[in-house]
Amino acid sequence: MASKEEFFASLTPSSIEPTPMPEVAVVTLDAPPREHFIEVLEGVGGRLGQGDDLGDVKKRAAELVSQNLQVLSLMEGVEGNRDPSAVRDPHELKDVDYTIAPARLAVAENGSVWISGEDLVTRNAVFICEHLIAVVDENRITGTMSEAVRRLGKLGGGWGVFISGPSKTADIEQALVMGAHGARSMTVYVLRGV
Amino acid sequence: MSQTHARKVETFAADEARVDWHSAALLALRDKRDLQAKSLPQWEQMRESASRMKLYVLSHLPELLEQFTSNCEANGMEVHWARDAKEHNEIVASILKERGKKKLVKSKSMLTEEVHLVPHLEKHGIECIETDLGERILQLREEPPSHIVVPAIHLKKEEIGELFHEKIGTQAGASDPTYLTHAARESMRQEFLSADAAMTGVNMAIADEGAFVVCTNEGNADMGAHLPDLHIAVMGMEKLVPDADSAALLMRMLARNATGQPSTSYNSIFGAPRPGCELHIVIVDNGRSLRMADRRHAEIYKCIRCGACINTCPVYRRGGGHSYDYFIPGPIGLAIAGDNPEANSEAWACTLNGSCNNVCPVKVPLRETIAYHREQLAQQKQLPYHKNAYMPLAGKIFGSPRGLSMAMTAVRVGLRIMPQILQRRIGGWSKSRDFPKPPAESFAHWYRKNRGE
Ligand code: SF4
Secondary structure (H helix, E strand, O other): OEOHHHHHHHOOOOOOOOOOOOOOOOOOOOOOHHHHHHHHHHHOOOEEOOOOOHHHHHHHHHHHHHOOOOEEEOOOOOOOOOOHHHOOOHHHHHHOOEEEEEOOEEEHHHOEEEEEHHHOOOHHHHOOOOEEEEEEEHHHEEOOHHHHHHHHOOOOOOEEEEEOOOOEEOOOOOOOEEOOOOOOEEEEEEEOOO | OOOOHHHHHHHHHOOHHHHHHHHHHHHHHHHHHHHHHHHOOOHHHHHHHHHHHHHHHHOOHHHHHHHHHHHHHHOOOEEEEEOOHHHHHHHHHHHHHHOOOOEEEEOOOHHHHHOOHHHHHHHOOOEEEEOOHHHHHHHHHOOOOOOOOOOOOOOOHHHHHHHHHHHHOOOOOOOOHHHHHHHHHHHHHHHHHHOOEEEEOOOEEEOOOOEEEEEEOOOHHHHHHOOOOEEEEEEEHHHEEOOHHHHHHHHHHHHHHHHOOOOOOEEEEEOOOOOOOEEEEEEEOOOHHHHHOOHHHHHHHHOOOOOHHHHHOHHHHHHOHHHOOOOOOHHHHHHHHOOOHHHOOHHHOOOOOOHHHHHOOOOOOHHHHHHHHHHHHHHOOOOOOOHHHHHHHHHHHHHOHHHHHHHHHHHHHHHHHOOHHHHHHOOHHHOOOOOOOOOOOOHHHHHHHHOOO
């Protein structure tokens, strides 16, 4: 096993002439982000939540709870039937049917939402559930990934994920199947901004 | 010397219907990629920026490595350095053994294939579970991947149905992809929940953040990494990018170019371990810096492993991924390892048509690098297919206008009178293709007649 010094000492100098860092353009989109986001979201297998008010999300959560499903809500003001503050270990979430989580951003060009680890009791909360519901403010929709990353600011020191639709695979004869290892479905509520 | 590429293709090409099916599946990926690329008016500028950004990285590796790793350490990760495959495997084994770990779930990583990690860990009594569905299928079949993005592209659903029936107890004769995928989901869930360590690769390592991006569609990297208290991420040092803008640029291109999706389902950005857990990064050279010391070979390390060059390659499409000696097939595999005299037919498993260059999101000069390998091998007199014997003669014929004209006449006549069945005997990946109808006269002849003196 090498020390860092030994590793650096063993590197052969690169033959590539010193190339300056190019301008990496931060591309923006002209299309109205809300409509564009919804169109792409549906294209990647996601669904748009019915309603554009937090009350609609609350209603949906209550409905799921009344069907005896396990609902973990990490969204302030929305009640599930699992207590987030009681979660000690991610393995405990293995029987969660629905996770409801706030998204800090959405990206129109690929229908994804950014979920930050800071908003989750444990990172796996948005993967281990059977179904995922994300909630985003329409003012937080950006056009492209490059705009989104600019808006996120610092990435080091934390964790987060862009999620674009449900978990999927096409590993068996290129047939697209939803629900490989992560959530089988992904619903996004886009709330009207104030 | 191992079997030539042409010899291995014969096995795959024997089933003509399968070859057509395989080729069509890959072309469909290529078509979806084209649609996505065309949907972005800035696509060509993005390719140019991505290419230059990677050239910047490759010409500033020590500084960027220093920056990335000191930021990772400041973010609470532990960094390890591996000069070669052996060091890499020893590092991983000792991290696991020191903590008494017995079961590792891993997501797809070309690097772990390159260094043969899994057999090494198994020798140490550590169970390794591949969690990408395609990779898992191949692990159960004890077979290597045939593609870097769609590893089981060569298999039919019936073959997978049989395998799953035997290994995970699906119904006999069942071959519906949805049924099989969901059965795998259930069985893999148990593996995830019982693993005590996780491993992922790295798609982009962001130097100025000390954070890295892992892209999957299945969510297997995240499902694995966020359960146990130990996550080991392994990366070749060329995975660096300077900043988040550069990572965003590559995230915009990777899935579009790989499978024609606007994004992978998950772009997970790791900038710190989970509270109370450990996150280790192993940085690997394993010959990279040495290969980068040769300017005509160096640019292969711009590659972001999207697989598009493989999908578009006519030799790959008709020959399959198992016909290559190197574990990465297709143009990028040839460009990395095609100068290895042990696999010396590989540099010829290419028509130099350059389709690969045209689809590459970071402008790796694939065709030029493969041609360079042929040049090197020719200089070392390491030519396959008896080329040492006939190439000097061919050189004489093609070198003289008269010789060339006579030879072409012979080919036109030959193609007209030789039955298709005999033509196919000529072999290799061209076996299942029909030769074109030869023109009645040569271009030179036509030109003299119509435009000439
Ligand atoms: S060489 Fe280019 S096209 Fe081929 S896998 Fe690498 S990035 Fe993709």
